[in-house]
Structure formats: C-alpha cells, structure tokens
Amino acid sequence: MRTGEKIRAFYDAMLAAWGPQGWWPAETPFEVVVGAILTQNTNWKNVERAIANLKGEGLLSAEALARAAPERLAEVIRPAGYYRVKARRLRNFIDMLMRDFGGSLDALFALPAAALRERVLEVSGIGPETADSIVLYAAARPVFVVDAYTARILYRHGLVDADATYEDIQSLMQDNLPDDPAMFQEYHALLVEAGKRHCRKAAPLCSGCPLERFLERGQPAAE
DNA sequence: GTCCAGAGTG
DNA sequence: CACTCGGGAC
Numbered sequence: 001m002r003t004g005e006k007i008r009a010f011y012d013a014m015l016a017a018w019g020p021q022g023w024w025p026a027e028t029p030f031e032v033v034v035g036a037i038l039t040q041n042t043n044w045k046n047v048e049r050a051i052a053n054l055k056g057e058g059l060l061s062a063e064a065l066a067r068a069a070p071e072r073l074a075e076v077i078r079p080a081g082y083y084r085v086k087a088r089r090l091r092n093f094i095d096m097l098m099r100d101f102g103g104s105l106d107a108l109f110a111l112p113a114a115a116l117r118e119r120v121l122e123v124s125g126i127g128p129e130t131a132d133s134i135v136l137y138a139a140a141r142p143v144f145v146v147d148a149y150t151a152r153i154l155y156r157h158g159l160v161d162a163d164a165t166y167e168d169i170q171s172l173m174q175d176n177l178p179d180d181p182a183m184f185q186e187y188h189a190l191l192v193e194a195g196k197r198h199c200r201k202a203a204p205l206c207s208g209c210p211l212e213r214f215l216e217r218g219q220p221a222a223e
Numbered sequence: 224g225t226c227c228a229g230a231g232t233g
Numbered sequence: 234c235a236c237t238c239g240g241g242a243c
Binding site: 042045047147192 | 225228
C-alpha cells in the first residue's frame with residue numbers, strides 16, 4: 001500500500017473503531033482559542049478545570065481578559081500548569097485581537113486562511129500546533145494539525161523520517177487528503193486517541209490498535 | 224514516578 | 234543544542 005492510500009485508510013480504520021470524537025470540546029470559538037493555548041503540553045482534564053474557573057470568574061471573553069490583572073489571570077488558570085507563561089500567552093493573543101481587530105474574533109477569522117495562520121503565529125507563545133488548532137477548530141479552515149502523536153504514529157509506520165519537520169508532516173497529510181475541514185478535525189482527534197491508547201512514547205501497545213494491520217515487517221521502528 | 228491537544232529562551 | 238515552565242491524573 002502506498003503512502004497516500006495508507007494515510008486515507010488510517011482515518012477509516014480509526015473512525016470505524018472509535019467513532020467521531022466530537023472535537024473541539026468547547027461552547028464557542030473563543031473558548032477554542034483559550035483551550036488551544038491552555039492545553040499546550042498539558043492533559044486536557046487539567047485544562048477543563050482552568051476553563052471552568054475562567055467561566056466562574058466571568059473571564060471568558062476578550063474584554064474581560066484584557067482587563068484582568070496578570071497575577072489574577074495566572075491564579076485562575078493555575079490547574080492548567082505553566083500558569084504564569086500561559087497567562088502571558090493568553091494576554092498576548094488578546095492584545096493582538098483588541099489592537100488589530102477591535103476585539104472581534106469574527107474580524108480576525110475573516111482573513112484568508114494563510115493570512116490568518118500567519119497572523120496568529122506572530123503572537124508570542126503561539127507556535128505551529130496551537131496556531132493550526134485555532135485555524136482548524138475555531139475558524140474551521142482546512143489546515144492539518146500536527147502534534148507529537150501524529151509524528152510518532154507516522155514515523156512508526158515508516159511514513160516519515162524521525163527528523164521530519166512540522167511542515168513536512170503537515171504537507172504530507174494535506175497533499176494526500178481531500179480539503180475538508182470537518183475531516184481534518186476528526187482525523188487529528190482520532191490520532192490523539194490512537195496516541196493515548198496505543199502509540200505511547202515509552203511502551204507502544206500495538207495489540208488491538210486499529211492501525212496495527214498497516215504495520216510492515218520491522219515496524220514499529222525503534223526510537 | 225511518568226507524562227501530558229508545546230513554545231520560548233539561553 | 235539543552236533547559237525552563239507546572240499542576241494534576243494515573
């Protein structure tokens with residue numbers, strides 16, 4: 001099976017095994033943005049607590065976040081970890097939104113997809129994965145979100161090299177899939193599920209993984 | 224004790 | 234290149 005077929009077959013196999021994942025779990029696009037920043041290298045369970053705190057404090061809006069004292073914001077999002085850094089990152093995004101788009105997410109999202117991605121990437125503390133999560137899940141534009149699980153799963157199946165860059169992997173996925181935001185949303189969520197359940201860093205549990213049948217001789221590759 | 228829906232800095 | 238940021242779930 002060649003690369004493109006395999007990439008498309010992965011999706012079908014995971015979807016058949018686990019069904020739709022319902023990502024991104026949030027009530028509004030703004031909440032998606034906040035969650036995308038808070039979940040950097042962090043368990044989603046902890047992010048849920050932080051978002052619940054923000055809601056309880058009435059801080060889940062651009063205006064409220066722009067006014068909140070940095071120390072207070074940090075304390076409220078504390079359960080998400082890296083709380084001082086993340087408080088600053090949230091503020092950096094809000095500052096950009098207020099300054100350049102009148103605080104309107106809709107105005108920001110009206111940009112063409114490529115310009116939107118670049119604009120979000122310019123915010124200090126928002127890197128490629130967080131930017132693409134915002135573009136895909138909050139703005140519903142067709143960019144593929146790459147994360148550590150994506151790289152590991154593709155690497156262990158021999159579809160990318162160990163040193164493949166973010167852009168390498170993103171291009172590989174986008175070049176071999178239809179340009180469908182809803183599908184990209186689902187595919188990334190399914191890869192995260194596969195990563196958590198089976199393709200863990202230290203001890204991969206290939207047995208029972210819906211992607212197991214796509215492994216070839218010698219795979220998964222050693223780290 | 225491990226590890227998480229990463230990114231910036233020295 | 235390594236190091237920092239970090240609470241919480243398991």
